[in-house]
Amino acid sequence: MARLASRGLATALVLAILLGLPGPAAAALEFDLDKLNREVGLRFAYGKNTKGADVRLYSLLPRWGFFFLKPGKQLGPFGASFVVEGIISIAGAEQTGFELGATPMLKLSCLLFPGILAYIEGGAGLITESIDSPALAHAFNFTPQVGAGFDIALTKQLALSVAYRFRHSSNAGLYKENPAFNVNFFQAGLAYYY
Numbered sequence: 001m002a003r004l005a006s007r008g009l010a011t012a013l014v015l016a017i018l019l020g021l022p023g024p025a026a027a028a029l030e031f032d033l034d035k036l037n038r039e040v041g042l043r044f045a046y047g048k049n050t051k052g053a054d055v056r057l058y059s060l061l062p063r064w065g066f067f068f069l070k071p072g073k074q075l076g077p078f079g080a081s082f083v084v085e086g087i088i089s090i091a092g093a094e095q096t097g098f099e100l101g102a103t104p105m106l107k108l109s110c111l112l113f114p115g116i117l118a119y120i121e122g123g124a125g126l127i128t129e130s131i132d133s134p135a136l137a138h139a140f141n142f143t144p145q146v147g148a149g150f151d152i153a154l155t156k157q158l159a160l161s162v163a164y165r166f167r168h169s170s171n172a173g174l175y176k177e178n179p180a181f182n183v184n185f186f187q188a189g190l191a192y193y194y
Contacts, residue, residue, distance in 0.1 A: 030114035032156035033072040035193050036079070039065050043161055043189030047089075050182040053133045057099065057183060059089040063191075065107065077111040083121065093133035101127030103143060115153035122146035127169060129181075141169040141181070151191050163187040 040063070047057040065083030069075055082104070089099035103125025110118050124144040149163025165185040 029153040030156065031111070031117065031153050031159070031193065033070065033111075035157050036067055036070050036072070037194065038067070039063070039081070039083070039191050039193050041161060041189055041191035043163070043187045045165070045185045045187040047165075047167070047183040047185035050184060052179070052181075053093065055131060055133050055181075055183075056092040057089045057185070058092070059087055059099070059185070061187065061189070062086045062088075065105075071109050071111040071117065079109040079111070081107045081109065083107050083123075085123075085125075087125075087127065091129075091131040091133075093131050095132045097129070097131035097133075099127055099129045099131070101125055101143060103145065105145075117151040117159070118148075119151070120146070120148045129169070140171065142172045143167055143169045147185070147187075149187065154190075157193045159191045159193070161187070161189045161191045 043061040043063070045057070045059040045061055047059065049055045063083055063085040065081045067079055067081040069078070069080040071077055071079030073079075083106075085103050085105060087099060087101045087103070091097040091099060103123050105121045105123030107119050107121040112118050122145060124142060127141050127143045128139055129141060130139060145165055145167035147163055147165030149161060151159035151161050153159050163186075165187060167183045167185060169181045169183075170179070
């Protein structure tokens with residue numbers, strides 16, 4: 001099942017990237033800066049832990065946020081927003097498992113070109129993990145994380161999102177056993193600004 005999910009995720013990522021590559025007609029696309037108020041999006045992510053037993057994560061990341069400093073307005077090309085992101089993952093480990101959680105984040109963005117918004121984002125959330133692996137000691141963990149990416153305009157309000165994220169999860173010392181579970185995530189999806 002994990003291989004099937006892996007192939008499906010890889011296919012979805014390749015299609016998203018190919019459909020989002022700017023062609024001659026798309027080269028003139030720009031974000032409608034008046035519509036950069038809120039965002040809603042969905043990303044697909046593939047992640048693998050950095051050490052210990054092998055754990056692979058196939059994730060859906062629904063997200064919603066709002067700008068409190070709009071790019072292209074008060075601070076020139078720079079902007080800032082608050083984002084809440086959920087995570088629903090299938091985990092391939094000793095046996096198939098899952099993750100569920102949510103993370104509030106701060107997103108700092110820069111309008112590089114009229115159709116490309118670069119950003120860094122980070123925050124800390126809560127997650128429940130049901131993964132049968134010696135890499136994880138507990139079912140409840142905290143998840144500080146940081147990442148960077150690009151939103152590339154497909155229309156004046158719709159963007160292809162590509163990003164990298166580093167996530168640490170642990171129980172913050174609540175229990176004696178507290179191994180670090182670090183994951184590198186590669187993400188692709190869509191963001192709609194309204």
